[in-house]
Amino acid sequence: MHALTNPGTWFLVAVTVWLAAGVVLQHRSPVGHWYLVGYPVTWARIKWTWRPLAIERNLSLSRTGGRAMVGDLMVRGQDMRPVVPRIWISRPRRDGLTVRIRMLPGQTPEQYAQASEAIMHAWRVQQVRVTSPSRGIVVITAMTTDPLAGVITRDPAAGPVPADNTGDRPVLALLVGITEAGKSWIMNLRLVPHWLIIGATRSGKSTLIHAMVTRLAPHAVALVGVDLKGGLELSVYAPRLSGLATTREEAAEVFSALLDEVMDRMNTCRVAGVRAVWELPYPVVPIIILIDEIAELFLLTNPKDREEIALRDRVVTTLLRLAQLGAALDVHVIAGGQRFGSELGPLATALRAGLSGRICMHVNDPESAVMVLGDVWPEAVSQAQRITASERGVAVTADGLGSWTRARATLTNPAEAAAAARLHASLTPVLAGIARPEVVGGGGGE
Ligand SMILES: Nc1ncnc2c1ncn2[C@@H]1O[C@H](COP(=O)(O)OP(=O)(O)OP(=O)(O)O)[C@@H](O)[C@H]1O
Numbered sequence: 001m002h003a004l005t006n007p008g009t010w011f012l013v014a015v016t017v018w019l020a021a022g023v024v025l026q027h028r029s030p031v032g033h034w035y036l037v038g039y040p041v042t043w044a045r046i047k048w049t050w051r052p053l054a055i056e057r058n059l060s061l062s063r064t065g066g067r068a069m070v071g072d073l074m075v076r077g078q079d080m081r082p083v084v085p086r087i088w089i090s091r092p093r094r095d096g097l098t099v100r101i102r103m104l105p106g107q108t109p110e111q112y113a114q115a116s117e118a119i120m121h122a123w124r125v126q127q128v129r130v131t132s133p134s135r136g137i138v139v140i141t142a143m144t145t146d147p148l149a150g151v152i153t154r155d156p157a158a159g160p161v162p163a164d165n166t167g168d169r170p171v172l173a174l175l176v177g178i179t180e181a182g183k184s185w186i187m188n189l190r191l192v193p194h195w196l197i198i199g200a201t202r203s204g205k206s207t208l209i210h211a212m213v214t215r216l217a218p219h220a221v222a223l224v225g226v227d228l229k230g231g232l233e234l235s236v237y238a239p240r241l242s243g244l245a246t247t248r249e250e251a252a253e254v255f256s257a258l259l260d261e262v263m264d265r266m267n268t269c270r271v272a273g274v275r276a277v278w279e280l281p282y283p284v285v286p287i288i289i290l291i292d293e294i295a296e297l298f299l300l301t302n303p304k305d306r307e308e309i310a311l312r313d314r315v316v317t318t319l320l321r322l323a324q325l326g327a328a329l330d331v332h333v334i335a336g337g338q339r340f341g342s343e344l345g346p347l348a349t350a351l352r353a354g355l356s357g358r359i360c361m362h363v364n365d366p367e368s369a370v371m372v373l374g375d376v377w378p379e380a381v382s383q384a385q386r387i388t389a390s391e392r393g394v395a396v397t398a399d400g401l402g403s404w405t406r407a408r409a410t411l412t413n414p415a416e417a418a419a420a421a422r423l424h425a426s427l428t429p430v431l432a433g434i435a436r437p438e439v440v441g442g443g444g445g446e
Helices: 007-028 030-056 109-114 116-123 205-216 234-240 248-272 306-329 346-354 366-373 378-385 414-423
Strands: 067-070 073-076 087-089 096-102 127-131 137-143 173-179 184-188 195-198 222-227 241-245 287-292 331-337 357-360 394-398 404-409
Touching: 007 030, 030 087, 030 096, 030 116, 109 116, 109 127, 109 137, 109 378, 116 127, 116 137, 116 378, 127 378, 127 404, 173 205, 184 404, 195 205, 195 366, 205 287, 205 331, 205 404, 205 414, 222 234, 222 248, 234 241, 234 414, 241 248, 248 287, 248 306, 248 331, 306 331, 306 346, 357 366, 366 378, 378 394
Parallel strands: 195 331, 195 357, 222 241, 222 287, 287 331
Antiparallel strands: 067 073, 087 096, 096 137, 127 137, 173 184, 173 404, 357 394, 394 404
């Protein structure tokens, strides 16, 4: 047979052209390279590795329970033909692919989430995310690049965030970064009224709060700070704060004044026959309580000092009530800290349950991720545990659709947040019973 009519020759030529095109595209067009070479190779790798992977990571089921009878002898061991969950691989997407899996009876999405590190290595992809869009189904999203690898900043040419143009009823949907799906990371305080932000030191908590304050400052809202580390973190926003508590005594006064306000709003709503303040015919100023290092509110300098214990309990109980009653009354709590564990007592556990919006950045110990996410998205815990110390500003958080996502906050430095606070200082409302913080060097509104 002539060489050119030999199918083997054509096959070899096709493979050589394919490989050459792959080499050319590798640096010139990573996306093109993914479609042409990366996807088929990953597809084959997934098919090839799925069975051993599922068996190794206990995602398979044994038909016989690993037991067999030989005469009257019971033999225990590994099943020769364990049942492996069926998979369907999607078509390629620009940044990866998805694998749909029908879970076997008795399995939970968490088991797949725990295997994600192994899956990532077996399939040789950058990121793996496990979600469960419907009962009995798990979707593994494998990404070839990490969309959150680069630092996200606001375009300096865009200037400061302009004053709110939604009138005196701000929407309170804050754009604070981007999600791994390339969408805006929006913290919507009307949908999720209270938030807990947990991360190790230098993980990016303050930067996220700077981003939030930069977005909140132009709105007709009252910002109240509670910073028991001497006001070091939150005093940068002083011109835009309606109150700043830097000691537990001050926190007690501020919370008690806010609780009076909450009771007033409840009465107003009752009289008007509405269930939320935004249903009233006139606007009511939203109040956002920013708490830095939430654990400080709970810790005692002298665990035997009865007065200190009584004050601590009063402060924490009032805060708990604010969180419980505040949602429909437009009073929001945003609390940050390195840890907020059950070792702080039952009031901390109750408060944590009330802060239903969760943001988990890099944490030092795996338990912290469990504590922040375990009760809302158990399958997201392992994802949060994999955020490294160098991935500053990267977090696992709500995706706004009832599930969770990885996201990265916009890098916003304290100077930007301070500038926004100065620029919009004139919007700062005065709250009954709460003194505005002193602003070093004046810093009034323009
Ligand atoms: N979203 C981000 N993108 C890029 N870099 C970031 C981001 N967030 C934080 N960083 C970097 O990490 C540094 C530490 O961030 P930040 O002060 O916000 O951490 P933190 O968790 O508040 O730390 P601490 O608990 O010590 O106050 C910042 O100075 C910045 O350089």
